[in-house]
Amino acid sequence: MNLSDLRRLVSILLLGLSVIAFASAALADSLDVPLQKKVVDFGLSENNLPGRQSLRVKLYCFFYPNFMIKEYDNEGEKGAEWVAIVPIQKGTAPSCARTHASGERIFKWPEWTGYFKGVKGNLVFLNDPDGTDGAIPFTIYDFRTATRFLGTPLTTQACPLKNLLVRPSTT
Numbered sequence: 425m426n427l428s429d430l431r432r433l434v435s436i437l438l439l440g441l442s443v444i445a446f447a448s449a450a451l452a453d454s455l456d457v458p459l460q461k462k463v464v465d466f467g468l469s470e471n472n473l474p475g476r477q478s479l480r481v482k483l484y485c486f487f488y489p490n491f492m493i494k495e496y497d498n499e500g501e502k503g504a505e506w507v508a509i510v511p512i513q514k515g516t517a518p519s520c521a522r523t524h525a526s527g528e529r530i531f532k533w534p535e536w537t538g539y540f541k542g543v544k545g546n547l548v549f550l551n552d553p554d555g556t557d558g559a560i561p562f563t564i565y566d567f568r569t570a571t572r573f574l575g576t577p578l579t580t581q582a583c584p585l586k587n588l589l590v591r592p593s594t595t
Contacts, residue, residue: 548565
């Protein structure tokens with residue numbers, strides 16, 4: 425097998441895995457509901473305009489059966505500063521803290537920028553902070569296999585998965 429054939433095979437496999445990930449998500453009516461949600465407020469963001477105090481720095485934690493998602497967001501900036509997937513060890517949920525524990529999978533710039541969108545089973549959906557021409561670039565991460573699927577833009581108007589693009593409630 426030459427290099428060209430090998431590249432083609434790898435491309436086909438990645439495409440197939442992406443289709444499988446989308447198919448499993450498309451069958452669902454919505455994303456999994458977190459078992460618990462926490463928000464830690466770290467105070468005012470330096471991004472507030474003079475005379476305004478509405479933007480905050482917050483850590484959002486979403487607890488699921490096998491892992492916790494942490495999203496650290498300095499409001500007023502495009503995209504969260506980072507998103508981390510934290511495994512749940514021996515049935516004990518990790519604390520909702522800005523510090524990182526061993527075993528966390530951290531997504532941050534320049535590797536990625538955007539927001540946590542939700543979970544379906546072991547699939548974690550992340551999307552870019554904005555899109556082009558009504559489309560939103562995204563990433564799917566399989567927690568179980570530690571596989572990252574790079575997606576392509578989803579058009580929100582005609583997307584069968586548009587309910588996946590709604591940010592989980594933080595209340």
